[in-house]
Amino acid sequence: DTGVSQDPRHKITKRGQNVTFRCDPISEHNRLYWYRQTLGQGPEFLTYFQNEAQLEKSRLLSDRFSAERPKGSFSTLEIQRTEQGDSAMYLCASSLDAGGLGYGYTFGSGTRLTVV
């Protein structure tokens, strides 16, 4: 297992365009999380999935953002009509929920989005 993979590593887009990021979690992990990290700040929680069910969404996740995890495997995060304020590192993490004991909360390398 090579850990949590995110694609692409970098994305530059023009304001108003739509972008989609992909996250492939560690294969046996049933939970998948998205975070956003802006320059000089710690990561902020956006949303998470337990298998294919999206169980929680942050207020940071405006209606321009949508996340999916079809079949409980990989996940996609789409941002529609991007704005310059969306420029950030988008981090994905996965873990194995086994009675709340919290195994292996692992982060990917992130996708750095720049909106010009």
Next chain:
Amino acid sequence: AQKVTQAQTEISVVEKEDVTLDCVYETRDTTYYLFWYKQPPSGELVFLIRRNSFDEQNEISGRYSWNFQKSTSSFNFTITASQVVDSAVYFCALSGGGGANSKLTFGKGITLSVRP
């Protein structure tokens, strides 16, 4: 609401010096988990330690040690005999309620520079 405060923003030391990174947290949960992550320039968050609220024993792992004190709501991290490879941003994080697999609340991070 949960909150993590890392009052130090930047620390610079000379190689072989000891350095302590401070973390203060706020939570109303009786069961919670504390984490430290390292973020090197490559951007990936590297897991260092997880500690649950019922275990106040200090932990040592090689040159790293952690001091958890519930009485002061602190979870400090000490690097002994620092090395240049320790240069990175270090984040303290907190999860609660849903267990160690719930969303993490991060501090703003401490940038550690170790000079040769």
